[in-house]
Amino acid sequence: MTQNQDRAYLAEVCLARAGLHVDPDKTYLIDSRLAPLARRECFSSIEALIDALRHGADDRLVWAAVEAMALPEGEFFRDHRVFAELVEDVVPALARARDGQPVRIWSAACGTGQEIYSLAMLLADAKGVGQVELFASDLSERSLEKAQSGRYSQFEVQRGLPARMLVRHFEKDGEWFALSPRVRQMVRWRRVNLIDDLSRMGQFDLILCRNLLNQLAPEASAKVLEQMEAALAPGGALLLGQNESASRAFMRVAPDMALYASTNTARSAA
Amino acid sequence: MKTCLVVDDSRVIRKVSRRILEELGFEVAEAADGVEAMAWCNAVMPDAILLDWRMPAMDGLEFVKKLREQPGGDKPKVVFCSVENDLEAIREALDAGADEYIMKPFDGAIIAGKLDYLGLAA
Numbered sequence: 001m002t003q004n005q006d007r008a009y010l011a012e013v014c015l016a017r018a019g020l021h022v023d024p025d026k027t028y029l030i031d032s033r034l035a036p037l038a039r040r041e042c043f044s045s046i047e048a049l050i051d052a053l054r055h056g057a058d059d060r061l062v063w064a065a066v067e068a069m070a071l072p073e074g075e076f077f078r079d080h081r082v083f084a085e086l087v088e089d090v091v092p093a094l095a096r097a098r099d100g101q102p103v104r105i106w107s108a109a110c111g112t113g114q115e116i117y118s119l120a121m122l123l124a125d126a127k128g129v130g131q132v133e134l135f136a137s138d139l140s141e142r143s144l145e146k147a148q149s150g151r152y153s154q155f156e157v158q159r160g161l162p163a164r165m166l167v168r169h170f171e172k173d174g175e176w177f178a179l180s181p182r183v184r185q186m187v188r189w190r191r192v193n194l195i196d197d198l199s200r201m202g203q204f205d206l207i208l209c210r211n212l213l214n215q216l217a218p219e220a221s222a223k224v225l226e227q228m229e230a231a232l233a234p235g236g237a238l239l240l241g242q243n244e245s246a247s248r249a250f251m252r253v254a255p256d257m258a259l260y261a262s263t264n265t266a267r268s269a270a
Numbered sequence: 271m272k273t274c275l276v277v278d279d280s281r282v283i284r285k286v287s288r289r290i291l292e293e294l295g296f297e298v299a300e301a302a303d304g305v306e307a308m309a310w311c312n313a314v315m316p317d318a319i320l321l322d323w324r325m326p327a328m329d330g331l332e333f334v335k336k337l338r339e340q341p342g343g344d345k346p347k348v349v350f351c352s353v354e355n356d357l358e359a360i361r362e363a364l365d366a367g368a369d370e371y372i373m374k375p376f377d378g379a380i381i382a383g384k385l386d387y388l389g390l391a392a
Contacts, residue, residue: 154373166360172356
């Protein structure tokens with residue numbers, strides 16, 4: 001079991017590198033997240049791994065530890081009613097406002113890709129939503145690699161993915177389920193740390209940033225929201241997790257989902 | 271209270287499923303094959319049916335086809351629950367009238383997710 005000072009050190013590193021709030025008292029969480037990394041990197045224990053981090057481990061290992069602590073839950077169609085609203089109402093409204101220009105959508109903490117692929121599958125089947133450009137980013141290269149591969153285990157494809165979507169969009173590849181190239185190719189991927197300067201990311205009509213802010217330290221969360229606001233195109237909207245809310249720079253524009261418009265650019269987004 | 275009929279020839283699977291479903295707030299009945307399950311449904315249609323594929327007497331596929339021809343047989347949400355994990359087999363089950371499909375092994379979160387998706391949060 002890890003010692004208090006080890007966990008406190010890890011929490012400091014996560015905060016400094018990614019603005020991630022890690023509670024040093026959550027021994028079980030920390031141990032269960034770091035154990036696979038310690039094994040993969042051939043450390044004899046989690047203590048040995050943290051000891052290496054403390055004594056000048058290379059940057060790659062430090063990031064691997066931060067990424068392991070930042071791992072999101074990989075679930076398709078999380079809060080599935082939200083996806084129906086996005087595809088039936090929000091995206092078509094944005095498309096009309098764009099008047100023929102593609103609607104740009106960004107999944108800002110995409111993990112292993114389930115969120116953006118859920119949306120991509122619906123958009124691939126939807127009629128008349130117009131042109132969309134899908135972007136997805138994550139802190140973790142490892143997650144991004146998996147996301148890009150579009151290969152999921154039997155366990156993973158049963159997390160939130162309706163059976164009809166499974167048979168429509170996936171092929172079996174040995175023990176794996178592989179998403180069709182048609183859907184995979186709809187998404188462009190990039191490693192992004194959301195607390196770095198995002199001013200060169202461009203602007204987006206819809207940003208999905210669900211269930212991330214709650215994991216961040218307050219200053220980091222405020223910074224991410226500020227950058228999201230700057231990255232929203234005029235009339236654009238930011239979608240947060242069901243139990244999250246935005247700062248005063250935003251106003252909520254949908255009754256039953258956490259969809260926000262910037263108060264600076266608030267025009268009819270949804 | 272919503273009702274769920276668990277149809278599986280394995281007593282162990284029925285027991286595991288029952289525990290998960292009761293925790294989700296369902297009233298649970300059990301049947302060991304399609305014939306027994308059909309007798310239940312002819313008496314009273316459940317809200318949901320968790321249905322194994324390979325069973326003696328009447329298998330899951332035959333059961334769901336027959337069920338859908340019964341008066342009121344379109345009402346229960348049928349979720350297949352089988353070790354079959356070929357997409358062709360899953361397609362066949364859906365085409366025969368199943369609403370959802372779970373590949374074994376499963377856990378409570380998978381069952382809860384599928385039932386919620388079908389609008390059956392108890």
